[in-house]
Amino acid sequence: MSTLALWQEGPEPSPGPSAVVPPEELTRALPVHVAEAVWRGTELGKVEARVVSSGFPALDAELPGGGWPTRSLTELLLPQSAICEWRLLGPAVPSLLAEEGSTVYLVSPPKQPNAPGLAQLGVAPDRLVWIEVKGPADRLWVAEQLIKSDPCGAVLVWLPQARPEQLRRLQVHSQSCDAPVFIVRPETALRDTSAAPLRVSVTLGAGWNIDVRIRKRRGATFDGVLQLPAMPSNLDIVIPPRLRTLPAPRPARQEVPHVLGSPATNPAAAFRVAH
Structure with missing residues (x-):
């Protein structure tokens, strides 16, 4: 009986060293207009539309387009x-309302807008x-x-259940x-998918700062935390330096364990146990 050979016998070819070609080398041979359109994964995504400074x-x-x-x-x-909406968007108000006839539209905010406070923002x-x-x-x-x-x-729209x-x-x-269209949602919405190309979470930071995390953007990911000064301009001239930062947290008291294993909460008892 003849045997049908399905695999060629012999030593397997040894894989050669893989050459890493820099991106510049890959795009050098392309036409100029094509090379300029190539996007690299380590870069921010390109934005064709107009942007407004934050x-x-x-x-x-860190925002695509700036x-x-x-x-x-x-x-x-x-x-x-x-809590943080206007502390984040307040510095952008002059740019948002630079054009004559510009208006800020608020759809179902959780609290009644404070007209005097917003007027101080512009x-x-x-x-x-x-x-x-x-x-x-x-x-x-x-x-x-x-x-x-x-x-x-x-446009600012509060849609907690979208x-x-x-x-x-x-x-x-x-x-x-x-x-610009801003959709305000709870931070728990991070568990859900979203078609928004830009997702930004904002929390209160130390002192008058806010901590900003870019959860999603066009281009390379950003895992850092931006600590941005968010003191209102009308308070900047009246807040003394001692109130611009929060006091350092008090160090936790070192508890002396009791001989039976339960912690001693009374300082005197702790002293007796230590003694």
């Missing part, structure tokens, strides 16, 4: 609403529109209509909107 140079350096994007959705994730009462809507479905409908109208200024398909729909509408 007012924080350190944050602008600022808050237009024609796109930006998701702000907070541990608690009405949002005059006639440049502010507050839309109060009840129910998640109605909020979504109002947000869609507002974004599709292509307003001038900025589903992934609803955010995808808003992202599609935002691609035709020349104003």
Whole structure:
């Protein structure tokens, strides 16, 4: 009986050393217009639409395009609403309202906007529109209509219960909107997928700072924490230096273990045990 050879016998070829070609070498042979369009995974994504400076140079350096994007959705994730929104967005107000007729639209904020406080940030009462809507479905409908109208200024929508398909729909509408669109959601929404190209979480930091983490962006990931000074300008001239930073936390008291294994909480008892 003849045997059918399915595999060629013989020593296996030894793999040669793999050559690592620098990206510059790979793109050098390409036409100039093609090489300029090549995006590398270690770089920030390119943004074709207009951007608005956040007012924080350190944050602008980490945002694709160097600022808050237009024609796109930006998701702000907070541990608690009405705490950090304006401390993050306040420095961008002059840029958001630079064009004549610009307006800041607020859809269903958790608390009533403080007109005098917003006026100190640069949002005059006639440049502010507050839309109060009840129910998640109605909020979504109002947000869609507002974004599709292509307003001038900025749009802030509080959607704590938005589903992934609803955010995808808003992202599609935002691609035709020349104003930055911010969707404010709880930080627990990080467990859900989101069509927003930019997701930023904000928490209170030490003193008057805020801690900003870029959870998602076009391009390379960013795992650091940006500690941004967020003291309102009207307080900067009246707050004394001793109140600009929080006091250092008190060191934890070293407890002396009891002979029976339970911790001694009374200092006198601790002394007797130690003695």
